[in-house]
Amino acid sequence: MSTEDFTARARIRDAAIKLFTERGMEKTSILDIAAEAGVSGGLIRHHFGSKDGLREACDTHVFDELVKFKEEVLANGAANPGFLPVFDARQLRYRRYMGRAMVDGSAAAEAQFTGIVDETERYFREHGMEMPDPRGAAAALAAMTGGLMILQDHVARALGEEPGTNEAMLRMSAAAGHLFLNPLATTEVLERAREALAAYRRKE
Amino acid sequence: MSTEDFTARARIRDAAIKLFTERGMEKTSILDIAAEAGVSGGLIRHHFGSKDGLREACDTHVFDELVKFKEEVLANGAANPGFLPVFDARQLRYRRYMGRAMVDGSAAAEAQFTGIVDETERYFREHGMEMPDPRGAAAALAAMTGGLMILQDHVARALGEEPGTNEAMLRMSAAAGHLFLNPLATTEVLERAREALAAYRRKE
DNA sequence: ACCCTTGCTATACGCGCGTATAGGGGGCTA
DNA sequence: TAGCCCCCTATACGCGCGTATAGCAAGGGT
Numbered sequence: 001m002s003t004e005d006f007t008a009r010a011r012i013r014d015a016a017i018k019l020f021t022e023r024g025m026e027k028t029s030i031l032d033i034a035a036e037a038g039v040s041g042g043l044i045r046h047h048f049g050s051k052d053g054l055r056e057a058c059d060t061h062v063f064d065e066l067v068k069f070k071e072e073v074l075a076n077g078a079a080n081p082g083f084l085p086v087f088d089a090r091q092l093r094y095r096r097y098m099g100r101a102m103v104d105g106s107a108a109a110e111a112q113f114t115g116i117v118d119e120t121e122r123y124f125r126e127h128g129m130e131m132p133d134p135r136g137a138a139a140a141l142a143a144m145t146g147g148l149m150i151l152q153d154h155v156a157r158a159l160g161e162e163p164g165t166n167e168a169m170l171r172m173s174a175a176a177g178h179l180f181l182n183p184l185a186t187t188e189v190l191e192r193a194r195e196a197l198a199a200y201r202r203k204e
Numbered sequence: 205m206s207t208e209d210f211t212a213r214a215r216i217r218d219a220a221i222k223l224f225t226e227r228g229m230e231k232t233s234i235l236d237i238a239a240e241a242g243v244s245g246g247l248i249r250h251h252f253g254s255k256d257g258l259r260e261a262c263d264t265h266v267f268d269e270l271v272k273f274k275e276e277v278l279a280n281g282a283a284n285p286g287f288l289p290v291f292d293a294r295q296l297r298y299r300r301y302m303g304r305a306m307v308d309g310s311a312a313a314e315a316q317f318t319g320i321v322d323e324t325e326r327y328f329r330e331h332g333m334e335m336p337d338p339r340g341a342a343a344a345l346a347a348m349t350g351g352l353m354i355l356q357d358h359v360a361r362a363l364g365e366e367p368g369t370n371e372a373m374l375r376m377s378a379a380a381g382h383l384f385l386n387p388l389a390t391t392e393v394l395e396r397a398r399e400a401l402a403a404y405r406r407k408e
Numbered sequence: 409a410c411c412c413t414t415g416c417t418a419t420a421c422g423c424g425c426g427t428a429t430a431g432g433g434g435g436c437t438a
Numbered sequence: 439t440a441g442c443c444c445c446c447t448a449t450a451c452g453c454g455c456g457t458a459t460a461g462c463a464a465g466g467g468t
């Protein structure tokens with residue numbers, strides 16, 4: 001049986017990561033995770049102490065895997081700026097978990113977010129990309145890529161694709177990549193939008 | 205007292221919108237909402253039947269307000285493409301609620317998401333913005349702006365601003381606006397990232 | 409042969425939640 | 439004044455959750 005390939009502890013952790021990602025922390029009960037992992041509920045407490053303990057274990061595991069993945073890619077030569085779209089299924093899964101964790105609020109997720117912002121800002125500076133507010137842009141960019149992870153099921157649905165499939169995720173990543181390469185609007189359009197709002201405000 | 209300015213029903217609805225936005229649906233109890241609105245828990249059931257009923261009322265109210273706001277701006281002349289950053293506090297609040305609702309999963313939020321995608325895609329076509337996958341880009345864009353709403357507290361924290369303040373939101377909106385106007389990377393950079401991943405995959 | 413640790417299950421407890429119900433009080437109409 | 443409806447509160451019920459505890463079976467060291 002493939003569920004016996006790993007220790008019960010690892011199976012619990014993986015099941016928790018899966019369910020936390022899909023449903024969020026609050027909507028996932030200990031017994032749901034136990035059933036998914038094929039163990040009793042008590043074993044989860046035995047291994048992780050509490051639900052929060054399990055959650056922290058999941059956070060650090062996902063975080064470590066992401067760091068490891070990044071180091072391995074770096075060792076192979078080119079540096080991925082980090083904000084660019086992702087084409088790897090495993091990394092997508094873990095990034096989606098982090099997105100969920102950011103929504104649910106966890107220390108590891110906060111650190112992850114700040115780390116991405118730091119890294120992106122550094123990339124901007126090192127590559128001479130001039131902009132009025134580099135850190136602001138880096139933070140906005142991190143939130144945007146987070147949104148892609150968090151709302152990927154909505155994206156898939158809007159595209160008529162099956163949620164969670166590689167097909168849907170790759171299409172989304174490719175489209176996001178296009179958006180990063182081409183300006184979406186001119187300054188004039190943005191200014192017009194600002195003007196319209198100002199006119200509206202003056203009226204009310 | 206300012207809490208007496210509105211009917212209890214409206215106060216409950218507004219309190220629910222506030223708390224659902226800040227904490228999410230699951231982490232907000234009926235009694236939390238009742239306390240915030242200054243009423244008893246039973247009154248919520250009296251007016252809305254159930255927690256789900258209250259939630260649907262919040263969804264449709266926020267949805268209606270957003271539509272109304274958009275129509276008023278449209279009536280004043282210029283059309284905001286919809287994906288562009290928002291500079292109005294009330295609209296930001298309601299958009300953030302919708303972002304939360306999308307994460308928590310609600311019918312109204314799904315409809316809202318699809319509506320934004322439809323509108324954005326139409327905008328692309330009407331303005332002759334050529335791209336390989338207009339609908340994919342529209343969906344990705346909707347998810348990205350959703351991410352800005354959902355993760356705005358993380359953005360504020362990363363920027364050292366106080367979460368929820370107009371200052372923080374305006375800085376984020378301005379930065380997002382800049383990102384929409386300027387290409388972030390060249391095709392070559394994206395291609396290099398893709399190559400690095402491919403090399404990594406070949407190795408493992 | 410003994411025991412003690414480790415991995416695991418079964419069962420119980422208590423709390424907070426959403427839900428249900430009974431009743432009170434003010435303002436309307438007759 | 440009497441009756442009624444509508445808001446609104448107080449209280450209770452039951453369920454599912456996270457947590458706690460007791461115990462069992464297997465393995466390894468002494």
